[in-house]
Every structure is written in C-alpha cells, then in structure tokens.
Amino acid sequence: MVLSSRDDLKALVKEIQPVNRLVMEQAQARLDNLTKPRGSLGELEVLARRICGIQDTIRPALGRKIILTFAADHGVAMEGVSSVPQAVTRQMVANFLRGGAGVNVLARHVGAEVWVIDVGVAAEINEAGLISRKVRAGTANLAQGPAMEVAEALQAMGVGVETARAAISKGARILGTGEMGIANTTPSAALFAALLGVKVEEITGRGTGIDDATLNHKIAVIKRALAINQASLQDPLASLAALGGFEIAAICGMILECARSRVAVVVDGFISSAGALVALQLAENAGDYCFFSHMSAEQGHRIFFDKLGLSPLLHLNMRLGEGTGAALAMGLIEAGVKIINEMATFAEAGVSA
C-alpha cells in the first residue's frame, strides 16, 4: 500500500476496529472451564483471551509467525552518539540474512521466520533474501533539522504496511517487530521525549553501551534536535518525520496494518516501542492488537510503560533489539493459545470442578 498523503493515513486508521470484547468474555468462560483453578494460568490466560478477541473466535490459530526486521541508518550517527560505526548496520543485515544473529537464533527457537527489509540503509546491499524498499540512504541529522520529510515518513510507513500485508497474505496470524540501525536509540528517545512530554535526561540511555561522557553528549544532541524541530512537534506524524527513522516509521505502519487486518503484533524493545507509540497516538484502537514483549534494559523503556499504563510480558534485562524480545514473547503467546485450544475441560477429564 502506498501512503502518499495524510488522507491515505487517515483512511487506514479509520479502518481499525476494536477487538471483540464479547468473544473475549466467551474465551474467559472456556478458560474457566479448563482443568485448573480459575485464573491460575495468569498472563497466559490474558494472552489467550486477547488473541480470541483479535481473531473473533474462541479457537484461535497463529498460523505462520513472522518477524519483520526493518533496517535503516541515521544521519545523527555523525554526532558520535553511538560507540558503534555506521557500517555495522549493513554488516548486521548480512548477518540476519545468513541466519547468524540473535534474532535468527531466537526466531528459529520459537518456530518463527525473519523477514529483513532495507528501508533506508546507507549502503548498497546485494544479499539474497533482502526485501529492498530503501526510501533514502539514511535519514538527515535530526540535530540539524528534520530527519525526514513528511512524505518520506509516509513512504516508510507504507513499507511497513505493505510488508505486513504480504506476511499476512502468506498466512501469518502473529507478527513481530524488529529493527536494526546504528544510533537508533537517539531518534527513539527524542520521539519519546516529544510525544510523552518526559525529560530528555530520563528517557535517554546508553544504547549499545556508551560511557558517561557520550551519554551526556547524546542528551545534548537530543535537546538540540527537539529545539531545532520544535515547530514540527505538533502531531505524531510530523514528530515522527522530524525526529524518527525510516525503520521506526515502518514499524509504525506495520502495527497499523496489523490492527487494520485484526492480526496480533508483538512489539520488540525500546526502538520498536517508539514506532508503536506513534501508532497508538494515531490510532487509539491499535493498542488492542499490540503485545509488548519485554522491558528493555535501556533506561527509558520503563518510563514508556509507566506513562502508558502498560506492562510488558518479560523482564530479562535484554537490550539487543532486532526482534529478539518479540521472538521470545511470541513463544509465550503461542503457549497461551495452546492452553485454550488443547487443555481438557473438567467434564472431558472427569475432574471435579
């Protein structure tokens, strides 16, 4: 799908419906009739119930599980906000395509596939399996002006919509977000600061592992970005364009498309949450379809959850991104789905209720 205007985006958002609360009640009734004390499977029951509400059935199926890992580069890397050279973005894309990265290992572990999409890497990549949808070879430096034009942000969101739709058309009923982009905790923290109204010092963390001096510099860079782009921070889309990245925009679009298609979407970590935040501010109902996988070790992630009143599934002190947290959480969501589908009822098992 091409998003060529704000009107296209509005039309997409308008199609997003809330999940079926009545089916969720029916799902809980079934869960209460399975051979266990009521509610004793805790979050697994919550997950199963929500999948039922999303899929409009109390016998849900996840089909293929697919993680979409969007890669892009960031002009702000030139400010020295990361300890890792920009070339690592394309090197890691190659690693994803050859199956050697963390997300590959964890996706295989839970029976998921990884699709890798170049939405803006600052290098030509000729690797088999890559989905090439480059908007531009990296964003502009957000500390000097807008990272993207609004039209580019819409184009990157459209890549997310298109690839999510392709995955769904191939049988996926649960998607996971993933990303790669050296320096991308910087645009993410800038977006959280702008859209949540929190202090830059609180939301900004160490990313791949920067030292105190670099952290202070990163905070100063983000403050400069917020100041120079202040006129654009009036609405979520304009903020995304001014401060975000192509992969963050693509994740935002992917989440909107999953919600429109009534497909569960598992949100990975800190950077994916920035994309999710834009999606939630554009489309309130989109939250019904989002499963937040884990609390990142990146310091600002807790603030995001606190501000939104949400709790992630896992607390494993991870901070790798790529879709690694989404992969693990997919395994838990599938466990919940199997509980409602496969456990015996009291009557079936001859167990006193």
Add this chain to the structure above:
Amino acid sequence: MVLSSRDDLKALVKEIQPVNRLVMEQAQARLDNLTKPRGSLGELEVLARRICGIQDTIRPALGRKIILTFAADHGVAMEGVSSVPQAVTRQMVANFLRGGAGVNVLARHVGAEVWVIDVGVAAEINEAGLISRKVRAGTANLAQGPAMEVAEALQAMGVGVETARAAISKGARILGTGEMGIANTTPSAALFAALLGVKVEEITGRGTGIDDATLNHKIAVIKRALAINQASLQDPLASLAALGGFEIAAICGMILECARSRVAVVVDGFISSAGALVALQLAENAGDYCFFSHMSAEQGHRIFFDKLGLSPLLHLNMRLGEGTGAALAMGLIEAGVKIINEMATFAEAGVSA
C-alpha cells in the same frame, strides 16, 4: 537409590560439587564475541553461562527435557484448608497421563516430556504410564502431629533421586520439578515459616482460591502444626518430615540428585520451592544447579525469593503448579543455550567488533 538413613543422605550431599566457574568465564568470553553488544541478551546470557558451568563445556546440550510431576495427598486436607476435594489429586493424575492438563500442554509446547509419579496419593490409580512409588496413601495431618516419619521422608526423597537418575540415564540434561496434591500449599507454607523464620500470616496464601475465612483458618492450622511439631523443627530433614508432603520430599531428593549428577533443574512454583528450600539447606552447592522458573501469584513466594536473595525468570502471575512454570522456563533456558551455540561471532559474520 534407596535413602535408608541420614548417613545415606549425607553421602549423597557430599558428592555435590560446585559448578565450574572457570568454564563460566570462558562461556562469557564466547558470549562477548558473538554479534551483539556485550551483555545485551541479559538473562539469556546468564542462563547460558550457568548451563556451561554445570555441564563443564562452552558448547552445552540439553538433551531430553523431562518434567517430573510428583503427586501425593495430605492429611491436613481434612482440616478444610482447601476449596477443592481430595479426590481431585487422583483425577488430575489421570488427566496428566492422558495429556489434558496445563503441564502437558506447556511441556509439549517446549518439547519436554512429563513423567508422572505417585509418591503418596490417597487412592489406588490404575493408569497406563504412571510411575507408582507410593510411600503411603497420603501424609498424616500435620496439625495433629508429624506428617511423615523421618524414614518415610527419606523414602520419598529416594523416589525423587531414583526417578531423576532414570531420566538422566535416558538422556535428559535438564529436568523440571512438578507436583500435584490437594492442600499442598499448607505444608509448603508451614515449611517456609519453619525454615525461613517468617510469619505464618505473611507466607500463607489462597492456594487454589480460598476466601478470607478459610485463609484465616488455614493460618490457624499452620500455627497449630508449627506448635505441635516444634520439637522436630531443629533441622531441615526433621522439619520436612514433620511438616512436608511426599511430593515435596521427592522434589527435594530430585534436586539433590540433579546437583550430584551436574544436571540443570528447573524449579516450578511455590510448592516446588519448598522442596528446593530443604535441598538448599541440606546442600549449599545445590543452588548452583537450580533455575527458579517464575514468581507465583501465591503470596508467600515473593518472601521466599527475597529471603534467599534470588530472582525468578518469569513474572506471569501463574499459580497452577504441576510443572507449568518449569516448562515455560525450560524454553527460555534452551533459548540461552542456542544463543551460545548458534549465534555467529564477529569474525564469522564479518561484523566490526
């Protein structure tokens, strides 16, 4: 293995060695050389490192994954401490053997097997697949005197040792604890109170879901049990005999045998933790081999972790037991093992370190 005396137990405990810390350092060096920022896979790296220390290799393998679910009844059920009739213990054993219970679904999900052992159910059970090692048809009522003789507790521990050894001999390199026994949060809370020196009111919870009046009654019953058995609460083994259950003793024995055999053991929930606590008090090094799967919704579980300075892997508000939490945690531990075995190094992937 028959444990027929305290000396047999001492001999077993004496064979338990600490894990190999040098191999754990070598494992971390390998983890630091994989294509990710150092430490960015958080707890998965901690898990992988410890499995390496347990198995004495930086290329570990989990082999078969087996959950041992021990079932037994409790004389204290006659005090009305549970909302569920005692007959449900044997009914659920049949459900386990037919594959319809929560632990079966979650074990299948992670590729684990469930072995079901009758170590003291108050009924004859003729079901294919059951491992029959009944010590007695339920414990005595701990509110009126000792639940077990010390010799019976040793016998039940021996069942745990024997079945763990059988699973290991068949290729298991990770075992999970599980249990079924109506009323068994009562002996568990009593054991925690006695062995951790915490208040009965704080450690006692609602089990399958009792109301306020029954909870107050349960607290009074536990206080009576502690008073009447006070002379036996001098050491872990005597406390286990006076207050415990056959399944709790079996779990204790199973953990000791895993530690002796240098095999990882995943501890399920509140009741399994009571068995683990006895094992840790008997054998300090046994803790090196224990992976605590989750924080149960049963209120006292948090106190157990706080007192021991431990953190469980998962926080999913579960309180079913059976081995359900152990199953899910096995999946995470396996994820950690795959990370160290399957991820590409910087050199292999051509990624700048």
